[in-house]
Amino acid sequence: MDLSALWTSAGINIAVCLILFSLYSILRKQPSHVTVYFGRRLSIGTRKINSLCLDRFVPSASWIVKAWKTTEEDILAIGGLDSVVFVRIIIFSLRIFSIATVTCVFIVLPVNYQGKVIGHKEIAYESLEVFTILNVQEGSKWLWTHCLALYIITSSACILLYFEYKSITKMRLAHVTGSPLNPSHFTLVVRAIPWSPEESYSDSVRNFFMKYHESSYLSHQMVYRSGKVQKLMSNAEKMCRILKDASIEQNHKPGLFHCGFCGAHGDSFKILSHESESVRGKSSLIDNGLGESKKKVCAAAFIFFKTRYAAVITSHVLHSSNPMLWVTQLAPEPHDVYWSNLWIPYGQLWIRKMATLLAAIAFMLVFLLPVTVVQGMTHANKLQQTLPFLKGPLEKKFIGQLLTGYLPSVVLIVAFYTVPPIMMLISSLEGSISRSGRKKSACFKILYFTIWNVFVMNVFTGTIIDQFSVFTKFDSVKGLPAQLASAIPAQAKFFMTYVLSSGWASLACELMQLYPLLCNSIRKYIFRMKDWAISTMSFPYHTEIPRLLLFGFIGFTCSILVPLILPFLLVYFTLAYFIYRNQIINVYITKYECGGHFWPLVHNTVIFSLVMMQIIALGVFGLKKSPISSGFTIPLVIFTILFNQYCRQRFHPVFKNHVAEILIDMDREDEKCGRTEEIYQQLHAAYCQSPSTSPDSSTAGSHHHEEDSIQDPENVMPGKEPGQVSPSWSIASTFGAPVPK
């Protein structure tokens, strides 16, 4: 690949981006697409629809200005702590890659270009390799510049990371103190309640906690497993609601579909749903007995405590001499509970964890296939040899460049669209009892998956195709850095086009919200439905964080080898900054929070990237026979690892545990204000699972229930979560969770 091919690729991408951005700025002003582009603001009712005017059809950059002007406090209020953490990732990347770009473009790039290994051509046809470390001679006395760049990047990354970690820790603590009525602080989940023939689970729980934690135990609430009939009934109810909405519309405006079944304002369904509720009311009476219905009660319960501190300390305790009984953990927030996983017997969890781990690894390995195919595409001449019928098209220059420069990344992106739903499914099966825990677990899996498949396997399958003997040459572990050092510059063009296509284009797609737009358009213009179940989604952290981190990883590892990639990355992060802020403000809602738990993952990944960068640099200095630079790099590796260890000691415990000091102070504050009774009353209602157990919170409960057990929204669409919003907010606002304004 030469410079001109790079420009072709960059040109295509810039054009695509510009078109999509303009299109977005027009589409967002159309009232018909307001549900797609202003989902969050619609859900809280602050979006007024503009009247028809010319302005609606002129592209504008107002959204960029708005995204720029929004402060961090606003983001915190709108999207919660996780959004802020997400924005901080982008800001951190912007800062560190600005420094890296300046350092590498002005110090490293000239040294690479002045090297004499590869002959220079006319600048436009200059091979990309001329700008990489491949062009520097062995034993060059200019390699100290690479070592200096390494020092600058590592030290500024560490300084930035330290301050980010510090400020996010502070935010997390403020997040805890800022939600004084959060019911999850008072609540534990206890699982694996031992079964006894004499007493019911509920009695067991009461007796156990009254015996050992009498002073702090308040009350408890069993978890019920909804049976098949209940599921069917909920399904019917849901269908009824949807059809009712539709039928109301039908009565006003004749459309394509007219459902005679729900003619009379859906009254028949109303009767049905009332009936079903009364049936459930009866079944709850039976539940209180010890008869057949005992099967429905799970060996899990929510335990409410009188103080936050009591809940936290009880969660850490080993309750029984059989550690597989009476297992406690802090409860997730009410709308974060993943009910169907609460039904899983605790004894199954360890097997599930092992099985899902194996499944994730197996999936990673199977995925090698498309990656290998993609790698074949970047080597046009090799492709010609294996598939001779492609020889004709490939000889045409433009198609050749397109095929080698652009298509491989597109194939990868398409293949990657299958990853998030599969990983999310695996994470669901893993057994996390909170939706945020599931998302975090999926985030981990997708991150490992992405780095493994995009980076490691591309580097190595690339070199296998290039030179089959590479494994036999460097077969020991010692040879690995050298192998990486020679393989990465050779793959420079792949990484560049990956940043261009996957990076830039995926941001434009994110902005355009292609899939919801398509669905919305089909509904509007083909089925002619109006406000068909507003599917506002929560932010897909589990796909977007790994993507940002992957680009960071590519940036660090390529920085001194292929400095030309850095400006493209910088553009990527700048675009990301505006687009994601815009999306947080307008599109996504916050249904549940991880409380900043993503940051330790980000921190570790950046440290890993830095260490990889240094190890690869060691390989480079080894290959280029520069022992002095190698000698200076080794202390850097040790320093980076020590820095990570320090941060793990200094900040990480706050993310794992609640701070006793703060909780005790909050408890005392409650007592002083006389809020305790109020809190106790709300606790039970907050964790209501279904109407049958507590009629007073039926609306909220049934919605949670449905969301999780029947229509699992995160499995419906890759990486996005549609879901009902409004009812959840009533509880959230009661308990002081950040409410979008």
Add this chain to the structure above:
Amino acid sequence: MDLSALWTSAGINIAVCLILFSLYSILRKQPSHVTVYFGRRLSIGTRKINSLCLDRFVPSASWIVKAWKTTEEDILAIGGLDSVVFVRIIIFSLRIFSIATVTCVFIVLPVNYQGKVIGHKEIAYESLEVFTILNVQEGSKWLWTHCLALYIITSSACILLYFEYKSITKMRLAHVTGSPLNPSHFTLVVRAIPWSPEESYSDSVRNFFMKYHESSYLSHQMVYRSGKVQKLMSNAEKMCRILKDASIEQNHKPGLFHCGFCGAHGDSFKILSHESESVRGKSSLIDNGLGESKKKVCAAAFIFFKTRYAAVITSHVLHSSNPMLWVTQLAPEPHDVYWSNLWIPYGQLWIRKMATLLAAIAFMLVFLLPVTVVQGMTHANKLQQTLPFLKGPLEKKFIGQLLTGYLPSVVLIVAFYTVPPIMMLISSLEGSISRSGRKKSACFKILYFTIWNVFVMNVFTGTIIDQFSVFTKFDSVKGLPAQLASAIPAQAKFFMTYVLSSGWASLACELMQLYPLLCNSIRKYIFRMKDWAISTMSFPYHTEIPRLLLFGFIGFTCSILVPLILPFLLVYFTLAYFIYRNQIINVYITKYECGGHFWPLVHNTVIFSLVMMQIIALGVFGLKKSPISSGFTIPLVIFTILFNQYCRQRFHPVFKNHVAEILIDMDREDEKCGRTEEIYQQLHAAYCQSPSTSPDSSTAGSHHHEEDSIQDPENVMPGKEPGQVSPSWSIASTFGAPVPK
């Protein structure tokens, strides 16, 4: 190596063992060696010295009978839980290797011997390889026997492991409930107390715990750092005591040395020591102020709680929003405290941990040198080539056999004698605040070290000498099992001689207590001193557990490859059973306990050994082209890992945490009995560091202090711990720790 060489080696070892056992049975009856062989019983005063009679000079097996007859309850009473765990390791090994021996000798060995790869010679000159898997043809239809043996060994090992873990967990719980007055249950160590210019550390602690844990906080006690002067004074005091003992003796009986200095019954020293105490009394007065002496107070303290449960829950809590402040952990038992590590600032700990880890790894790698030399020795012909002057002696058959069959192991053993003290030193620097924690850490390090150096490096350096090309042949990870499978049988003779020499002979040495015997003899017969500071040692678990586990590891990995090794191992474990029981009963005392913490380590190592065995078997089946056997082995690996995961879930938490249920019941029992006041009074005295802080417990305190800070006994002698005994026991008995009878 052929069978005759094996017999030579075995013969030498059997002879050495028999001679040493006979010698032991005579020496133990001599009154002059009673301090060496009956240290424990002397220390509790139950050993009466026999009068002179002929019986004293006749070898007998009475000690074996006694060791056999002692029940597990006796062992528990004598040596505490750790001794029982140690004996259970031996019993487990005996059981599993009985099963393995029967299986492999009757099923696998005939199959190996009937193979036709290596030509048969006369039975006496039969090469050892004939009995290994090397003799089985490729694609042999008899390989199912090896697979069957694998199944029998794995399943019986898992069943035995499960029941052992279960019973040891039960014992550990009984150990907790059985010591109702244990002060460590009520006590926390708090470190990293923040320094403030307004108030002293002691006030900070009191204010902090009174503020946040008012209901459960009882009192606290600061940790003081003894200065140089104090150290010198303690040294002087100690010398004085020793010389006084000596001088008393001198006055009764004229000897070689007469120290005029301590003539008048050491009165001058008595005065000096009284003086020193009065000086310290004054300094304690100054300590209470805030003047210069503040430097001596460390940022660490013991916090006493009113109940056990309060102490346990407070230990888990994250106290401050800066996790590097107010760090709490449960206190070790009073005589288990490693005072000088309490002085280390908490902020240093993470660096120390990293540094000691690096140091341990570096030591492991440096140690490769002697191992490579040893490996060279087992290849006589290669040795001849490199060191031509050895050619003459090597051609003499007996010397050749000795050199190749016996010497390598002796060299290894000698080199290994340097390992325990070095690892102990590294573990001390690591910063564990309990002596048992330090020992456990050293045990881990020595275990990794032993397995790495003896097994892995022997196998691979052996094959490197044999065939330099092996690494290039099997260079991927996939090839590793095959490589192991071919390397281990080739090293059969090394492992056999290692079991014979290192195993059997080291047991005999352990029984003979060569080093203390030598010291004692020199004192008695050359310096003519009597009862010169009885140096009773605590059991060197950190050297003996890794040794047992290493032999278990060798046994498992060699079982189906080299079944001939199993009978030798069985003899080893039988001898170990009698000898270690004898030593526990007679020689070693229990100064502190790990509370069965060694068992999880043992369990994990056995699981690791089993998995290694299976992976090596996979390699064998691959080499021998038996896909069916391979297919049957893979589920076995998965089953073993799942079993381990289950045990980790089911039993391990009990070893990490105290069970709340039990502690609360104990607290209530105390209240019922009205013991609480009594316990509170004893708490402060139990953790007294030096006489200057609490005069009423000066004796006990000063002894602990000396033991740790000045004469660190575990560094004095490789793997053994001399120390003063009697004063410690007074506290132990007060607090109900198992006291030897």
